[in-house]
Amino acid sequence: MLSSKGLTVVDVYQGWCGPCKPVVSLFQKMRTEVGLDLLHFALAEADRLDVLEKYRGKCEPTFLFYAIKDEALSDEDECVSHGKNNGEDEDMVSSERICTLAIIKPDAVAHGKTDEIIMKIQEAGFEILTNEERTMTEAEMRLFYQHRAGEEAFEKLVHHMCSGPSHLLILTRTEGFEDVVTSWRTIMGPCDPNVARREQPESLRAQYGTEMPFNAVHGSRDREDADRELALLFPSLKFSDKDTEAPQGESSTQPRLKITDLD
Template sequence: MLSSKGLTVVDVYQGWCGPCKPVVSLFQKMRIEVGLDLLHFALAEADCLEVLEKYRGRCEPTFLFYAIEDEALSDEDECFSHEKEDGDDEDAVSSEKACTLAVIKPDAVVHGKTDEIITKIQEAGFDILTDEERATREAEMRLFYQHRAGEEAFEKLVHHMCSGPSHLLNLTRTEGTEDVVTAWQTLMGPCDPDVARREQPDSLRAQYGTEMPFNAVHGSRDSEDARRELALLFPSFKFSDQVPEAPLVESSVQPRLRVNALD
């Protein structure tokens, strides 16, 4: 992630305190406004990383800034670099094909339906590039569903998505002529499970959904939405039209932003 083009801001925290939640929300909002390819935000627990040992025991939030440069940055007091040979990045995933986001929601996960749904996804001709099961954060979901912020059900939807782990999938498609976004929308079925059972009884929402917002799965509305959602939930994923990164990135820089009483 530190090798991504643009500016990366790392919130360094300790387990006893946790990351600064208001700042997480702020940076996620800024990232959408400035551009997903230009601003990146990450969390790093100092207790788990030896290179961040010097930041342990602090009582205020600490932020580190990293930026792509033509030449390696250096600092006499502190400098550590992460080199990429021949542009390779073992943690990055990329695809030349169109992709879309699929989310198996907490209601389906808690009922043990994840494996069944994934099997049906693969049987329908989708390839899974990346999958991850984790609990999403409230600030993350508020940004994720920002286009629905004015709706009456917005708070209930955000609460549901943060109520337990979700299974996040990055899908592409190798079979058929239908584009991956449309194909995934078709497999999911209508948003309301009751409508899905009447109109598309073989769809995933008809089979695994119960009622709104417990409709088992989520999918991107269109290709632009898919790009935004994938960038938000899979920040290391590289889109096919992205320019290769510079061969070397970064130094730990010492402008340190001190913010008081945010938590």
């Protein structure tokens, strides 16, 4: 099994403690999403295998990772590579990606619409670089929506965004769809779900929103806002601010993502 191409994850456990069941279900879900031929998962009891002797007697989660590269893939096709930056080891996924922030809000998550919305996002041609479920703090949301602090609905909006788990997505698009920020805002539709149902009935807010501020999804207003929001909610991710050659008619100062922390 360890010679299988792709990534193999081994959960090393003790017979008196048992495997890490939450992680087992997590990896099973990931395997379905990534592909059965790319991600493999196995359980190994330390007391039964001599090669795992050094892991015996420890009541702590232990995972071993074995990666076998497919020689048919070019270096450009690799998703994960290991390098060094300032003397520290790093895992880096994707060199530079033009991206924006999308949030599936607590109302849509509570109604069980997360998977449907994610499916529609992917069907619309977006690639999801990161999908993290998180309950936001009040401090985060006050800073996140600071540009709306003077509005009457500000407190209600902050309370709603902290009321339960959201899904935070980092989106990019395939070649030919460079303006991911505008594309995502188009898919979302007008901010008010009632307006969205009149003007863009196929939009996400028309289908999954109810009333303000329960409009199902959030998207960055522009490229500058996307950069700010991503830096605020994903402080461990690094963004490249250097100018790079851009397609004709496209700004070269778009948010370009470098993921350097996979924790």
